[in-house]
Amino acid sequence: MQFLIRAYDGAEKLDKRMEVRPRHLEGMQKLNDHIVTAGGLLDEDGKMKGSALIMNFESREALDDYIKNEPYVVEGVWEKIEVEPINVVIANTLG
Template sequence: MQFIITAYDGSDPDALSRRMNVRPKHLENIAKVKEAGHVICAGGITDPEGLLKGSFLVMDFGTRAKLDEYMESEPYVTENVWQDIRIETCNVVVMGTIKK
């Protein structure tokens, strides 16, 4: 089952510094989840100035419960970086890198 997660950081003055402080833990965790085959693609959402303000992840888990287990251990969740999280099922039909 595939999911798209759109997660926005808080809007408080410390939001970006909180993200950057937690980022190493997030990257370590997402690498493990990717190695297990759950990450289709992921990246940052930026504001018009190019500063990070959230994340998007397209993931594949057997069930919503398995995705929820991942989310409960995700550092951006546990460390209160993501404050507005939306999760929807999706159907990925194109995967990999598109070459020009």
């Protein structure tokens, strides 16, 4: 199953996000087989305010297991997380 995850940082969490980011990216490397695409959501000034991911998991429960252990969740960066099923038809890669 494919899922679209939109995760929004809490207020004034940019510094915390940058502190936790290496652990988040390390975790993403380990989950590479599950990732269709991922990136940072930006505010009007081009600063990160959250994350958008499209991921493959066998079930919503498996996705929830990932989310509860995600460093941005454990460290209190992501405040609001929205998840919905998605059917990716076209996935282009950059570069």
